[in-house]
Amino acid sequence: MCGFTGWIDWTDDLTKQYSILEKMTETLAARGPDASGTWISPNCALGHRRLSVIDPVGGAQPMVRTAGDDPFVIVYNGELYNAPELKRELEGRGRQFLTTCDTEVLLVAFMEWGPSCVEKLNGIFAFAIWDSAEHKLFLARDRLGVKPLFISRQLGRFVFGSEPKALLAHPSVKPEIGPEGLAEIFIVGPARTPGNGVYRDITELLPGHCAVVSRAGVSVTQYWKLESRPHTDDAAATAAQVGELLRDTVERQLVSDVPLCTLLSGGLDSSALTALAVRYYERTGQGAVHTFSVDYVDNDKHFKAHDFQPNADAPWIARMSSYLHTVHHPVTFDTPELVNALREAMLARDLPGMADVDASLLLFCREIKKEATVALSGEAADEIFGGYPWFHREDAMNAGTFPWSLAAGMRAELLAEDVAAWIRPLDYLGDRYLDAIGEVPRLAGEDDAARRMREMSYLNITRFMPTLLDRKDRMSMAVGLEVRVPYCDHRLVDYVFNIPWEIKTAGEREKGILRHSLEGVLPSDVLYRKKSPYPKTHNPSYLGAVRQKLLEVLSDGTSPLLPLINVKKIRQLAESDTASSNLPWFGQLMSGPQLFAYLLQVDMWLRHYKVAVR
Template sequence: MCGITGFIQWSGDLTQDSQLLVKMTESLAHRGPDGSGTWISNPCAFGHRRLSVIDPENGAQPMIIHREEDVYAIVYNGELYNAAELKNELVQRGHIFHTKCDTEVLLVSYIEWGPDCLDRLNGIFAFAIWDSVKEQVFLARDRVGVKPLFYSYVDGTLIFGSEPKAILQHPKVEPVVGPEGLAEVFIVGPARTPGHGVYRDISELRPGRAMIFGREGLHTYTYWKLMSRPHPDNEQQTAAHLRELIQDTVERQLVSDVPVCSLLSGGLDSSALSALAVDYYTRTGQGQVHTYSVDYVDNDKHFKSHAFQPGADAPWIKRMHEELQTRHHWIEFDTPELVEALELSTQKRDLPGMADVDASLLLFCREIKKGATVAISGEAADEIFGGYPWFHREDALNSGTFPWSVAPQLRDSLLSPEIREWIRPLEYLGDRYSDAVAEVPVLEGEDAQQAKMRVMSYLNITRFMPTLLDRKDRMSMGVGLEVRVPYTDHRLIDYVFNIPWNIKMSGNREKGILRKALEGVLPDDVLYRKKSPYPKTHNPNYLSTVKQQVLSILDDPSSPILPLINTKKIRELASSPDASSNLPWFGQLMSGPQLFAYLAQVNFWLKDYHVSIR
């Protein structure tokens, strides 16, 4: 895994901009602590920071291949999980390889098949390729958006980067945010609209899309998207096929020249991945699997069960690591560490994010990095298989908005009257929801209930899941840790999207078909445990600290957030009984502590990035 950046312009001498390219590249040093490289050849400038996972000796980038007078160059962030098969096919077609790394496989695949190479890739990726024959740059992002790719097209110059911070180093791009960007921050979040970069001049290349930039201009197109089709398999066949897909995916993603660890919460998703990893390591003689878990000081004293977090994780983590005989690492954080990390996590994401969930994940990944370079994680299973409570509640299914944004009036009330009038947040949210629903591929003959569940699945996969994947990428790569997410394999998502809801709910349980597919992989008590999300702190000290932090921001007339918010309303919330609750009340996902932590993140972001609102 790596960080990529660069710019392409058809006029001027780019060699005069070598220091600019270095500056852009070094802004991504956290993504690639093992090496740095730049390449300039008019009209193209590429920069790369490297995290060595495959072929550490020979995989330096930018990678250049010369074919007589023709030049091909690549900067690439990701992993190809079918690199071995592709390499064999390319060798049979006469290509000679000089490294063991998948970067060369990807570049040679482009040389052989051009943009159509995307159809052959199984992996997570964001890359840019300079093609001197066609005089164009080809950029692409993986099908579901595991790896990020942002760009700006200003005054005929295309500027790109793994993160907005690299693009913001370029003098043509300023940290300006307009009404749409503010609406994304205050009303659409936490699930940012695909393609929207929040900053006025920065866009995101959407998952499953590619871009070609030549002298004639910029062209973006879709090479993969979710499709609706009849599901021919019965319940038994579905479970069997899922089992094969998941096992194949996990084993492909365990391939690495450095050890791979597993994140273990004791829940269904992470326990299954850990169990399959242990089985694979045992069969291949690779030794003991290391597992990691996160918790918070005094959570055992303050935890209260609710619909989104029905039970504590610690006993189940112990149950699984003892069952699997992994070498387990318990990691615990206290309130001061979490509060301190709110600003750093905002800088890693270049935006306010998921408050304490971002901060704790950043700290967690930093601890894991001390003993590992690659991890696997259970992200995305709930979006794909229907694990969240909102899949199973009629009020959420019929809300007419995103299920994680069912209290938009509360969010709206936090804004100053002037900003509310300027950005029209409720209207903006309604338009984004309508756009998303209009994208859903219809299946002829599907009854109304199945069609409703298809819409919910589509919203979760295309709107909510990318938010969690972005969080995972930015917090893990923020400390140079690569986290792989097997449940996002596009073959698995494509198959599960079309499983009828009654089969997905096998045994009348959420994610029932996944549980059925994993029978024998996990002990029954773990297999049928109720879902529990990424753990949060339940310590009341956290609330009091972040609430006081926000009140201090409100008392400081220089705080950049003040013109944007209804300070009177926020003071009222701070003094209300609801503010002391850890239950989700501010929409589906945000509790009182998270609200105040998020407002603090917004203020950090506006201040640290010198954001101009206009």
């Protein structure tokens, strides 16, 4: 995993602007702590920061290969899990290789097949390749958007990078936001609209898309999308296929030349990945699997069960680690660490994010990095298999909006009156929902119930899942840790998307088909444990800390946050005796402490980036 950046300019000689390229590249140092490289020509500048995972010696970037006298140059962030098969195919076509890294496989694949090479890739990736003979830049992003790629289109210029901070280091890209950006920050979040970069001049290359930049302009093409097809396998065959796809995916993603571990919460998703990893390690003689878990000081004293977190993780982590004989590393954080990390988490995203959940993940990844460079995570299983409570609640199913936006009206009331009139937040949210529903691939003959469940699956995979993938990428790469997400293998996602709901919920349980596929892999009590999400702190000291800091911001007349919000209402909330850690003020995803921490991040973001609102 790495970070890259660069730009194309048809109006200037970029060889005279090397200092800008260096500055842009350096902003991504955390993503690539092991090496740095640049390549520059009159019209194309490329910068790269490397985190060495495969072939540390031979995989330096930007990587250059020539066809005749003409160089092809690549900068790349990701992993190809089918690199060995692609390499054998390319060697059979007469291609030769100088390294054992997947970067060279990807570059040679492009030289052989051109833009259609993306259809052959199995992995998580974002990359850019400069074809000097054609004077074109080709960019692509993986099918599910695991790896980020931000872009800025300008007259005669095209700027790009793994994170917004790299683009903002270019003098032509300004930290400005308009009404859409504010709506994304205050209403649509945490699930940003795909492609929306929040900053006025920044967008994202969408998942499953590629682009060609030439003197004629920018041409964007979608090379992959979810498709609806009839599902012909019965429940038993479906479970067998899910199990085989997951096994193959995990084993492909266990390849690494540096220490690797798994994240273990004791839940179904992470326990499955860990169990499959243990089986593979035992079969290949690789020793014990190392596992990591996160918890918070005094969580055992203050935990209260609710729909989204029905039980605590600690006993289940101990159960699975003992059962699988892993080398387990528990990590615990206290309130001061979480509060202090809010700013660092915001800087990692270049935007306000998921508050304490971001902060704790960043701290967790930092501790993991001390022992490992690669980790496997159970991210995305709930979106793909239908595990969230909102898949099973009528109010969410019939709300006519995103299921995580049920309390958007309450959030809109937190905006200053003139700001709300300007951005029309609920109209904006409604339009984005209609856009999403309009994209859903339909299947002829489905009844209303099946049609609605297909819509819910599509919304979760294309709207909610990307924000969790973005969070996982940005918090992990901020400390130089590569996190792989086996449940996002496009073959698995494509197959599961078309499984009928009655088979997905086999045994009348959420994620029933996944549980069925793992029988014999996990002990039955873990196999049928109720879903529990990434843990957060329940310590009332956290509420007290973020509430006090927010009240200080509300009393600071220089805060750029104040003109945007209803200060009186938010002060009343912060001073309320009922602003407890388990009260869902603003929907299932933002309790009182999370709201206060989020507003603190917005204030930090506006100040640090000197964001202009206009």
